[in-house]
Amino acid sequence: MAKNKLVLIDGNSIAYRAFFALPLLNNDKGVYTNAVYGFTTMLLKVLEEEAPSHMLVAFDAGKTTFRHKTYGEYKGGRQKTPPELSEQFPLIRELLDAFDIKRYELENYEADDIIGTLSKTADSKEWEVKVITGDKDLLQLVDEHVKVSLTKKGITDVDTYDLNLVEERYGLKPEQIIDMKGLMGDSSDNIPGVPGVGEKTAIKLLKEFGTVENVLDSIDQVSGKKLKEKLEDHKDQAEMSKKLATIEVEAPIEIELESCTYTNEISAKVIELFKELGFNSLLDRVDSEAAEEAEAPTEDIDYEILNEVNDADFGDEAAVVVECLEENYHNGEILGIGIVSDKGNFFVPTEVALESDALKKWLEDDSIVKYLPDAKQATVSLAWKGIKLNGVKFDALIASYLLNPSDSSHDIASIATRLGVKGVSSNEAVYGKGAKQKVPEQEVLSEHIVRKAFVLREVVPTLKESLKKNELEMLFYELEMPLSIVLGEMEQQGVQVDVERLEQMGKDLNEQLKDIESKIFELAGTEFNINSPKQLGEVLFEKLQLPVIKKTKTGYSTSADVLEKLKDKHEIIEEILYYRQLGKLNSTYVEGLLKVVHRDTEKIHTRFNQALAQTGRLSSIDPNLQNIPIRLEAGRKIRQAFIPSENDWVIFAADYSQIELRVLAHIAQDDKMMEAFNEEQDVHTKTAMDVFHVEKDEVTADMRRQAKAVNFGIVYGISDYGLSQSLGITRKEAGEFIERYLESFPGVKQYMEDIVQQAKREGYVTTMLNRRRYLPEITSRNFNLRSFAERTAMNTPIQGSAADIIKKAMVEMDKRLKKEKLQTRMLLQVHDELIFEAPKDEIKKLEEIVPEVMENAIQLDVPLKVDYSYGDTWYDAK
DNA sequence: TTAATCACGC
């Protein structure tokens, strides 16, 4: 018979380790599971590597043990177990029961003692024993048959100590570990030891004398006067400390080793529990069948490939997938359409779909309810083919995003995985990624598309229910869904670009760049690649010996703020800054934009990502039209290339003035700030007056600049460090500045405190329209993570509500333009501004309705103010 | 391919 192998796990120690090593995650039911998760990964690893025949997990029982009788202060001063961890212990017990692993705790004894007793018993029977713990004390148990695995960092990274390793690391025998503890103590258990004796001294003494008792008997032989005194003074304490550190190996355990058998069979209970806890990634590790299912759906799906569609009888409620070849649906070809309804599962090849009047009619029929995995993508893809998709009642992408914006992906496969629904592979698995990306053979492709629709139809009810539970229905149905249609129209409309003008700018820039380049080479006395921070750093800080202001991970920092500080040290700096400025304009804006201009129409069609930014803002890609230069004149000129798409039209731009600060005034109900806006004062000047305690005419330009920076900081949730950087002051000064600010606006201060408390209590914050952002890290013990979450808690309701407002305005504006039968088209949104193109004879009307709609999108207790302007190009609309 | 650095907007 094979030799018995016993694995003993220090349950409390590993649970603690796991809890602190992993971020405080919770599953979809809001239950914290990080410790359980970490514990489980450790357990799975141990089971796999050790394949034990016997197993037991020991826990500490209750608060006091026999050690407290010896020493009342034992484990004193220890932080209370965080409730987020305590609540996970029952789950860990449940987990062990599911695995059918014996667990044990004993009144008056610690887990250490249970493990010690059992390991000695097993040792005497010549079983092989492995102890898993994070507690070094247990090293005292090591001997010929007993090995101890100590967690290093994380939970699954361990060092396994045998006799040799203990000797190597400490130069001691395992049984001397307790002597070491006796001398040096253990602050985590509040064991005193001998003051002034640390690990080094303790080991030195033990190498010479062997045990605590021998050391104390031979104090006169110890070298060092101070050390002698200390040993003499703390004799009793040293002996007691040793006693405390000694693990009891004869605890009155009522459990037979033989009953701790482990069969290494994963039961259905385990799989059930994993599902319940949301451990989807662990599921396929324990369940090979599940793994296969997850990788490649094994359950067959029946579907019909339609080679013609004469009467589109797909029912009046269907999941529809319009698969697109390219990620950029503006120029991507449609790969096929999947339709799943109570009439069955269908795949319509593109060429059939585009030929079929019946299908077109069905897709355009507003009375047929359609669920989409990404409505904007499908709508725009079809629109390019002359089909106007109607009847979209549910967009899974947006639903998933609203339910938890921080989920990394909201495509249908990811949503399905999160909800534990099987039957669809990821796009990456089907299409590959990067250079290897390709369209698979027809059969694989059609099945994948149909599966997407099938799974979509399955998850819609769950998503709907979750939206309802989280009070997101209004936001979803009334705002985001209608907005997606508006955004799609804006994208497809596109913005006209004056290509010639852009090309001319490019030529000019290239010439200038050449000039500056040669100037820089001359000043540097060498030729190099100015665009390479590495080479530039070498030239500036080695060749030219300029002082190093800041370093990065890889070398010298050459960022603008560093160069700014070196400006008067060398002529070359100014040239480099100018080179950077022009280089950026040329590569990102001139060349970058020219690359994405639609060849036939000379228009640019961006895509707005509606399901990405954590605050609820939109983002814009391919190209990003939300970061076209404006601050510096040279860059601002890029806007001259953005023109109306019709003759005698203008670009009309309208932006909210100080929308975030107005939102803050409203949310915080801060009297002073509301007053500033109600009286239409300049808010930065007003801030300066309050913070510096001066009258209006005493506010200097610099005071206003500083006040503006603080307001900016409040709006973007930056730290005192961030503010110190932007104002060029110390962190301390910045901190005091913020403090003064908050004292000037007590309502704001109160809000900041309240919202952090609320976030801690609820686990999330919300915007005015109930958009949610979860902040699990707000209870982190890591200062950075926690601080960041706190600033996010303060900032997200402000920025997110501002995003709500402009989104609402966009939906209203679209309705209004249609209602008034105007030709004016909304083209872009840049966070707090809307850009239109309009016939000249509609300008008057727009001057009236644009501010009206935008200012009344949502009612606040302060007025919203909109400024507008128009001109022949975007540049001129200033 | 991927990571690091830099820079643009709000």
Next chain:
DNA sequence: GACGTACGTGATTAAC
């Protein structure tokens, strides 16, 4: 007192 400090997109370089 540490820690590494608004977000998002995109270009370029350099190491893999």
